[in-house]
Amino acid sequence: MFAAILLPSFHLQAALRFEPEQHRQPVALLAGPGPNGAIVTETTQAARLADVRSGFTASQALARCPRLQLRRRLPRQERAAAEVLRQTAWAFSPWLEETADGWCTLDLRGRRETDHRAWALVLVHRLAAQQLFARIGVAENPGLARLAARRARPFLQIIEAASFLAPLPLADLEPDPALEMILGGWGVRTLGAFTALPREAVGDRLGPSGVALWDRAAGRTTRALDWARPVETYGEVVEFEQGLETLEPLLFVLRRCLEQLTQRLSDVWLVVAALRLELRCDDGRVLARKFTIPDPTGDVDVLFRVLHHYFETLRADAPVVALEIAARPSKPVGHQFGLFQAALKDPNGFAETLARLAAVVGDDRVGTPQLERTHRPDAFRVARVDFASPPTAPGAVAEQPPRYGPALRRYRPALAALVRCDVAGQPLHVETAEARGGIRFALGPWRGSGDWWEERRAWDDEEWDVELEPGGLFRLSHRGSHWWLIGGYD
Amino acid sequence: MTARSSKIIELRTLLAEKYPSGLRPAAAVLETGLPALDALLGGGLRRGTLVEIARRQPAMGATCLLQSILAGTWTREQRMALVDGRDRLDPAGCRRETLTALLWVRCANAAQAIRATDLLLRDGNLPLIALDLADNPAKELRAIPATTWFRLQRIAEENGLACLVFTPGPLVASAHARLFLRHPLTLASLDAPNHALIAGLDLELVRQRRDDAGPRVALAG
Numbered sequence: 126m127f128a129a130i131l132l133p134s135f136h137l138q139a140a141l142r143f144e145p146e147q148h149r150q151p152v153a154l155l156a157g158p159g160p161n162g163a164i165v166t167e168t169t170q171a172a173r174l175a176d177v178r179s180g181f182t183a184s185q186a187l188a189r190c191p192r193l194q195l196r197r198r199l200p201r202q203e204r205a206a207a208e209v210l211r212q213t214a215w216a217f218s219p220w221l222e223e224t225a226d227g228w229c230t231l232d233l234r235g236r237r238e239t240d241h242r243a244w245a246l247v248l249v250h251r252l253a254a255q256q257l258f259a260r261i262g263v264a265e266n267p268g269l270a271r272l273a274a275r276r277a278r279p280f281l282q283i284i285e286a287a288s289f290l291a292p293l294p295l296a297d298l299e300p301d302p303a304l305e306m307i308l309g310g311w312g313v314r315t316l317g318a319f320t321a322l323p324r325e326a327v328g329d330r331l332g333p334s335g336v337a338l339w340d341r342a343a344g345r346t347t348r349a350l351d352w353a354r355p356v357e358t359y360g361e362v363v364e365f366e367q368g369l370e371t372l373e374p375l376l377f378v379l380r381r382c383l384e385q386l387t388q389r390l391s392d393v394w395l396v397v398a399a400l401r402l403e404l405r406c407d408d409g410r411v412l413a414r415k416f417t418i419p420d421p422t423g424d425v426d427v428l429f430r431v432l433h434h435y436f437e438t439l440r441a442d443a444p445v446v447a448l449e450i451a452a453r454p455s456k457p458v459g460h461q462f463g464l465f466q467a468a469l470k471d472p473n474g475f476a477e478t479l480a481r482l483a484a485v486v487g488d489d490r491v492g493t494p495q496l497e498r499t500h501r502p503d504a505f506r507v508a509r510v511d512f513a514s515p516p517t518a519p520g521a522v523a524e525q526p527p528r529y530g531p532a533l534r535r536y537r538p539a540l541a542a543l544v545r546c547d548v549a550g551q552p553l554h555v556e557t558a559e560a561r562g563g564i565r566f567a568l569g570p571w572r573g574s575g576d577w578w579e580e581r582r583a584w585d586d587e588e589w590d591v592e593l594e595p596g597g598l599f600r601l602s603h604r605g606s607h608w609w610l611i612g613g614y615d
Numbered sequence: 616m617t618a619r620s621s622k623i624i625e626l627r628t629l630l631a632e633k634y635p636s637g638l639r640p641a642a643a644v645l646e647t648g649l650p651a652l653d654a655l656l657g658g659g660l661r662r663g664t665l666v667e668i669a670r671r672q673p674a675m676g677a678t679c680l681l682q683s684i685l686a687g688t689w690t691r692e693q694r695m696a697l698v699d700g701r702d703r704l705d706p707a708g709c710r711r712e713t714l715t716a717l718l719w720v721r722c723a724n725a726a727q728a729i730r731a732t733d734l735l736l737r738d739g740n741l742p743l744i745a746l747d748l749a750d751n752p753a754k755e756l757r758a759i760p761a762t763t764w765f766r767l768q769r770i771a772e773e774n775g776l777a778c779l780v781f782t783p784g785p786l787v788a789s790a791h792a793r794l795f796l797r798h799p800l801t802l803a804s805l806d807a808p809n810h811a812l813i814a815g816l817d818l819e820l821v822r823q824r825r826d827d828a829g830p831r832v833a834l835a836g
Contacts, residue, residue, distance in 0.1 A: 485731055
């Protein structure tokens with residue numbers, strides 16, 4: 126048995142996927158440069174009731190229905206909708222063919238049931254949750270299943286092929302126009318009337334194409350399916366007719382995307398491990414960002430908050446014309462905390478807090494400090510926090526030499542200082558924005574140099590440790606004729 | 616029993632009946648890794664409280680203390696956050712491996728630091744938050760309303776976290792305990808071993824709620 130899944134008016138469905146309320150409004154899809162410009166190719170039910178037909182030009186359609194909304198095709202959204210169809214259908218049978226736009230054929234060889242209504246309706250509901258409205262036909266061959274899908278509301282299974290096919294119009298088989306004209310001249314309008322003619326006689330008069338059409342009309346044709354496999358990533362694309370300049374509508378659409386993504390993943394028992402967000406601006410620029418979800422989840426609120434914090438700090442120079450979001454799926458992870466384990470209670474909440482902190486102090490100012498492998502002063506980088514994995518066990522660290530002296534508090538940047546020295550060059554008095562006064566004791570100079578082979582990277586200077594009379598221990602740096610206060614001991 | 620004290624007892628009974636959640640069992644404590652400091656605070660940093668460590672002038676050893684607490688946190692395989700009010704931490708002064716236990720928030724001013732502390736306390740994932748305002752200008756610190764400290768204390772209490780605040784003088788109105796660093800370091804201390812410096816820090820407990828001010832204690836003792 127085979128199942129054909131049809132998304133009627135696929136291109137229009139794809140265009141309206143993120144505006145489901147528009148399905149009840151008169152909307153027409155314009156495509157192709159016809160002799161009078163683009164013509165109407167697909168319409169909603171409300172537009173059809175207003176007598177708007179395929180093939181109308183835009184002005185003809187608007188003359189029939191002044192409230193008509195005209196839309197253009199959105200290829201990226203169509204590709205995303207086709208992927209949704211593939212991935213959703215894949216959960217019901219791995220033998221899948223992507224027959225045409227909005228049209229999938231499944232080989233049901235693995236399914237043992239004879240009545241396919243139950244699972245087909247589940248599939249219809251899953252697609253409806255993704256704002257795709259499907260019809261499913263089940264029959265003994267792909268061609269017959271396709272004809273059944275066209276008549277399905279929303280499901281039709283063909284048990285007796287002959288009685289189903291007999292009243293169908295010949296046009297359902299989309300015959301060659303020349304053949305259709307000849308058969309029309311003979312008074313043949315339905316498949317039943319055509320198959321009533323002897324097959325050999327049809328072959329004698331119409332040739333091999335006539336025989337092939339006769340076989341299809343009799344429901345005898347079968348063919349091998351061209352297997353397709355859905356991609357492993359799950360994504361959504363939204364293209365905006367008008368560029369978005371404010372955050373609210375963007376967040377609204379983003380939430381819908383996330384709801385649909387998580388729903389698709391939940392249908393196949395997966396959750397989101399990472400997200401990739403891409404915003405296309407009107408000026409051609411693309412803003413892209415990856416988000417790792419520390420504790421993979423299918424919770425829309427959690428995912429939305431993670432993205433929301435990013436948007437709070439986002440500034441785009443031009444309106445956003447398209448949004449693309451892709452999810453890397455993973456299996457749900459179960460946690461069994463150890464009795465003495467100091468794991469984070471809520472990794473996703475922590476990631477959210479980090480995003481908020483980054484919004485307060487800056488992206489590069491929150492994290493775990495990591496020392497660079499150099500003796501250059503103040504050489505470190507702030508790495509992304511990784512508290513999900515256990516910390517280095519103290520026992521695994523080699524014994525280290527003891528440390529001497531108090532800790533240094535560094536001034537970033539170093540403060541320019543006015544320093545008075547004696548004849549030997551030893552500092553006597555210091556004046557800076559943070560400390561001033563006579564120097565009670567001074568130790569130095571401690572000379573430092575590094576990267577001497579690179580002229581610009583040399584940091585040849587001398588340092589002094591000083592104790593001020595009013596109190597305080599400081600480190601002074603001297604290079605050329607300039608002095609800096611680079612830190613205080615504490 | 617005087618009439619006044621009986622009224623107080625009645626009032627306490629009434630409050631206990633009306634707000635049973637207000638009477639919590641004794642909060643667990645978070646060990647700092649410094650036995651003398653833990654002893655001074657009655658076992659360690661009490662969860663759900665703010666503890667203030669103040670200094671009268673620079674070079675009192677507050678940063679040494681902070682780094683030792685970080686090392687202690689790492690030794691216990693836990694994590695802590697440092698909200699650095701003026702971005703003054705020198706990571707090179709810490710042992711490389713202990714930095715893996717640290718979330719460092721590098722703030723530009725006290726307002727940012729308070730906001731960051733608020734977020735971390737509300738988050739509740741890290742048991743110890745250190746807020747370093749020791750180098751922030753007095754003008755910035757005066758601009759922090761007293762109610763902010765009570766708000767932070769309430770959040771810490773709700774989430775069972777300990778918050779250690781380093782200040783240049785008495786500042787935190789809602790502090791459960793306030794300690795003063797008394798003895799300034801000298802140039803000679805640059806040659807002293809780090810552990811000896813920590814042990815020699817001169818801390819005085821000047822305020823502790825429900826307790827009298829304790830004695831002046833050197834950490835070595």
